[in-house]
Amino acid sequence: LEDMPTERLRAHVAAELERTRARSALLTDSVDETDLVRQHSPLMSPLVWDLAHIGNQEELWLVRDVGERAPVRCDIDELYDAFKHPRRKRPDLPLLGPTEARDYVAEVRDKVLDILDRAPLEGRRLVDNAFAFGMIVQHEQQHDETMLATHQLRTGSPALDAPAPPSAPADVRSLPGEVLVPGGPFTMGTSTEPWALDNERPAHTVDVPPFFLDTRPVTNGEFMEFLAAGGYDDPRWWSEQGWAHRQRAELGAPQFWERDTDGTWWRTRFGRVERVPPQEPVLHVCYYEAEAYARWARKRLPTEAEWEKAARFDPASGRSQRYPWGDADPTPEHANLGQRHLSPSPAGSYPEGASPLGVRQLIGDVWEWTSGDFHGYPGFVAFPYREYSEVFFGPRYKVLRGGSFGTDGAACRGTFRNWDFPIRRQIFCGFRCARDPRPGELE
Numbered sequence: 001l002e003d004m005p006t007e008r009l010r011a012h013v014a015a016e017l018e019r020t021r022a023r024s025a026l027l028t029d030s031v032d033e034t035d036l037v038r039q040h041s042p043l044m045s046p047l048v049w050d051l052a053h054i055g056n057q058e059e060l061w062l063v064r065d066v067g068e069r070a071p072v073r074c075d076i077d078e079l080y081d082a083f084k085h086p087r088r089k090r091p092d093l094p095l096l097g098p099t100e101a102r103d104y105v106a107e108v109r110d111k112v113l114d115i116l117d118r119a120p121l122e123g124r125r126l127v128d129n130a131f132a133f134g135m136i137v138q139h140e141q142q143h144d145e146t147m148l149a150t151h152q153l154r155t156g157s158p159a160l161d162a163p164a165p166p167s168a169p170a171d172v173r174s175l176p177g178e179v180l181v182p183g184g185p186f187t188m189g190t191s192t193e194p195w196a197l198d199n200e201r202p203a204h205t206v207d208v209p210p211f212f213l214d215t216r217p218v219t220n221g222e223f224m225e226f227l228a229a230g231g232y233d234d235p236r237w238w239s240e241q242g243w244a245h246r247q248r249a250e251l252g253a254p255q256f257w258e259r260d261t262d263g264t265w266w267r268t269r270f271g272r273v274e275r276v277p278p279q280e281p282v283l284h285v286c287y288y289e290a291e292a293y294a295r296w297a298r299k300r301l302p303t304e305a306e307w308e309k310a311a312r313f314d315p316a317s318g319r320s321q322r323y324p325w326g327d328a329d330p331t332p333e334h335a336n337l338g339q340r341h342l343s344p345s346p347a348g349s350y351p352e353g354a355s356p357l358g359v360r361q362l363i364g365d366v367w368e369w370t371s372g373d374f375h376g377y378p379g380f381v382a383f384p385y386r387e388y389s390e391v392f393f394g395p396r397y398k399v400l401r402g403g404s405f406g407t408d409g410a411a412c413r414g415t416f417r418n419w420d421f422p423i424r425r426q427i428f429c430g431f432r433c434a435r436d437p438r439p440g441e442l443e
Ligand code: AVJ
Pocket: 139, 142, 143, 146, 388, 417, 418, 419, 420
């Protein structure tokens, strides 16, 4: 992107805006008006709020700021300010209705495409403008994933459809369960990735001691073994906070799972009930469930630096790559991204997306819980506004890495950081395990 001539950059941004809007339209046109304005869970906004919020952010940053144009609507900013109203209160607001919201986002978009044609994109001011467009594309894609999570929580007949992901590649059986990531420094974060958000910056050196990392995310089948071993009833495996939450929330299985009288596990996904597929990465577990499984398996969750080193560091060159497979943008052969499928792919998929050390599915499929709290890197500078990341820094949030099948490729890379409360599981979250070398194991 940084080397693209201006006209190609404009065409690229226009195409990304259009592609993203097509997905937002599908997520909001596939349900009826009642479902658009209804709250499907107190954790989520009504879909019609997300839609107008996408348009409002685009208006604030591109129409008013970059374009220096008059407001499209100056009366609704407060309604769509995520910091003014918690999600659970949003259905009670005098929101734009479905038709009004669609007209609003279309009007904003017309102005934005005109601004994109005229605004300078090069030089100092230009770099900022190009970033503002990239930020807005990613913002809409993030809300598309949030809306997909709302679809998962919605009850009623299925609204979305997509082809099943390809079955596991033939070499899965010979894939080692874990790899050794050698100790030593690597470059974490980025100062050059053009669309990287403030919390991914700047690039800095981190020394990571040697550790083992699973080559695949933990599967449903493995998680069922934890269940069958009584893992949810044994406080030994849970942290103190985790056990307190497990008790309070009466956790007994991943969200959306149900066991029939034969003991078979079923799950509801996007309105369809199916047997839990054992080879698929486990989904919809909170941080505490992931932590308990890992302890039961005599492993642990990776730190954020470990995860990123495994995902980016190439021991041959000593360099950190943009993605596990190199620097090329993701293709369907690399990773399950972009809501192409409505589920993760079987564990061990995407050999072409493997890291230099042979770790698979670091990008796509399921967001992976890390043990890291969400903090700014050394030298962090809030950009373009404190509310994007900085106000969330601290021990309340855990970092998730790698994106899910619901994350778009343009909003996901080796440096990308997502964060959420450790009790959340309605997002498309799973995990993989790491461990320290055993005494003498590396001699
Ligand atoms: C990065 C997913 C935690 O949804 O709160 C959307 C993304 N920021 N609008 C969120 C975001 C502002 C953010 N997450």
